[in-house]
Amino acid sequence: MSQWGGTYYSMNFSMAASLSKFLYECIMTINCFVLTTVVCGLVMALSSGRVVGHCRKYLKNELLEAIWTIVPAFLIYLIASMSFYVLYMNGEHKEPTLFHSVITGHQWYWTYQYAMIDEMGKFFGFEHDSYALLNDVPSTSDDDTVLSKGDTYLLDVDAPFVIPQGMPGELLVTSDDVIHSWSVPALGITVDAVPGRLNRSPILASTVGVAYGHCRELCGVNHFMMPICVEIVTPATYLKFMKLEEIEE
Amino acid sequence: MASGLLRVPVILGRRTLVTSVPRLSGVTTTGDEVPVVGIQVPVTEEENSKWLLENNPPAPAKKGRNAHLREKLYTVIGNRDIVGPGVSGFAEYIEAEEFPFPAVRFMEPYPEIMPLLEKEKGDWKNLSIDEKKTLYRYSYRQTLKEEYTPEGLGKRLLIGTLFGLSCTMIYTQITIDYIFPWDPRAARTRQADWQGVHLGKLIAQNTSYTPGDPYWDYDKGEWRK
Numbered sequence: 462m463s464q465w466g467g468t469y470y471s472m473n474f475s476m477a478a479s480l481s482k483f484l485y486e487c488i489m490t491i492n493c494f495v496l497t498t499v500v501c502g503l504v505m506a507l508s509s510g511r512v513v514g515h516c517r518k519y520l521k522n523e524l525l526e527a528i529w530t531i532v533p534a535f536l537i538y539l540i541a542s543m544s545f546y547v548l549y550m551n552g553e554h555k556e557p558t559l560f561h562s563v564i565t566g567h568q569w570y571w572t573y574q575y576a577m578i579d580e581m582g583k584f585f586g587f588e589h590d591s592y593a594l595l596n597d598v599p600s601t602s603d604d605d606t607v608l609s610k611g612d613t614y615l616l617d618v619d620a621p622f623v624i625p626q627g628m629p630g631e632l633l634v635t636s637d638d639v640i641h642s643w644s645v646p647a648l649g650i651t652v653d654a655v656p657g658r659l660n661r662s663p664i665l666a667s668t669v670g671v672a673y674g675h676c677r678e679l680c681g682v683n684h685f686m687m688p689i690c691v692e693i694v695t696p697a698t699y700l701k702f703m704k705l706e707e708i709e710e
Numbered sequence: 711m712a713s714g715l716l717r718v719p720v721i722l723g724r725r726t727l728v729t730s731v732p733r734l735s736g737v738t739t740t741g742d743e744v745p746v747v748g749i750q751v752p753v754t755e756e757e758n759s760k761w762l763l764e765n766n767p768p769a770p771a772k773k774g775r776n777a778h779l780r781e782k783l784y785t786v787i788g789n790r791d792i793v794g795p796g797v798s799g800f801a802e803y804i805e806a807e808e809f810p811f812p813a814v815r816f817m818e819p820y821p822e823i824m825p826l827l828e829k830e831k832g833d834w835k836n837l838s839i840d841e842k843k844t845l846y847r848y849s850y851r852q853t854l855k856e857e858y859t860p861e862g863l864g865k866r867l868l869i870g871t872l873f874g875l876s877c878t879m880i881y882t883q884i885t886i887d888y889i890f891p892w893d894p895r896a897a898r899t900r901q902a903d904w905q906g907v908h909l910g911k912l913i914a915q916n917t918s919y920t921p922g923d924p925y926w927d928y929d930k931g932e933w934r935k
């Protein structure tokens with residue numbers, strides 16, 4: 462989660478996000494090189510005397526034309542090769558997937574369905590809704606959507622989505638009404654939730670913690686009020702969670 | 711013919727405009743006075759006709775080195791002398807650093823300069839500074855210094871950049887001051903004690919790269935005293 466005034470990537474919880482960050486840094490390096498070169502060239506061409514003063518250097522200069530054709534082509538090849546690598550690495554499904562979740566988007570909340578088969582072959586599955594915490598004062602006596610002290614407005618939810626650390630899993634994302642998009646930048650995942658279709662995405666969280674995200678497809682008036690909160694826990698805690706056992710703080 | 715608006719010379723039965731060479735007037739950047747030529751004042755038709763007959767621009771020379779060029783290029787350059795090949799051999803006045811000698815002179819011969827042109831054929835030591843300057847302005851539009859003065863493109867770029875930056879900053883500050891406080895539910899979250907607990911949560915949840923606040927007591931949940 463990025464803080465106020467932050468302009469850089471925040472903490473990453475998966476390899477996919479780290480690879481995307483690496484790609485961003487490489488492209489920014491190339492971008493800075495190109496920007497500096499072009500600006501210096503422009504300043505040199507325009508600074509001394511009249512604009513036509515240095516035409517002799519730039520008119521019919523075949524060497525310059527060759528350089529500014531070949532160098533950008535090479536840079537584009539570099540960027541493309543890196544981004545193809547990241548693209549296919551992020552889309553790789555690690556088999557076997559040890560946990561499965563179905564995420565359904567509604568207007569304007571998320572539903573998470575969990576399914577797991579333990580080592581004995583027993584199936585565990587349940588579902589819950591996830592609403593944003595919006596009010597600082599409870600409107601009714603049993604109002605769950607109240608912010609506790611220290612919660613983040615429009616990011617914290619009443620029931621976060623829980624996934625285990627270090628276990629490859631898969632997410633199946635769909636929608637009940639309109640198109641939504643389940644996106645958690647810290648995990649490097651953005652999956653469109655299209656009604657009538659199941660979109661599959663691999664997930665592998667490498668660190669324990671809490672990651673936040675938002676719906677990324679305009680879905681109505683309260684599109685901003687359906688955040689995503691992912692709690693990454695140890696496998697032992699996840700097993701207790703799936704069996705609905707008591708989890709020690 | 712309307713009185714005093716346009717003097718159109720008649721040459722060999724054809725109508726030709728009086729030359730399109732710009733007539734400089736007033737003071738240049740170097741402070742020199744330039745002769746003012748070609749002022750049009752309201753006159754009657756009779757005086758206009760008389761002026762036309764007296765001041766009919768001379769026909770292009772039928773003899774001489776460039777006679778064939780003068781005949782062909784009269785409508786383009788008027789009576790200006792052709793003094794060189796110029797850029798690519800065309801009879802144009804072009805000022806450029808890499809082509810310092812234009813093909814034609816800048817001005818047409820006018821009555822006041824004829825004696826100077828004769829004097830120029832003699833010893834140049836007899837010419838005064840002002841006469842030399844007049845002869846220069848007859849052949850060229852600008853001095854080299856005037857030609858090479860920068861046009862201030864960098865200043866324009868800076869103006870645009872700073873303007874955009876300042877607009878962005880003003881918009882951001884208006885958003886922070888007036889738009890963000892609009893939602894009363896979020897107002898409580900911007901208070902110092904809430905922010906302190908929030909920071910402690912970020913650290914405990916491993917959510918963000920943050921070193922924490924040295925003045926916040928994370929065990930007690932209050933500012934250090």
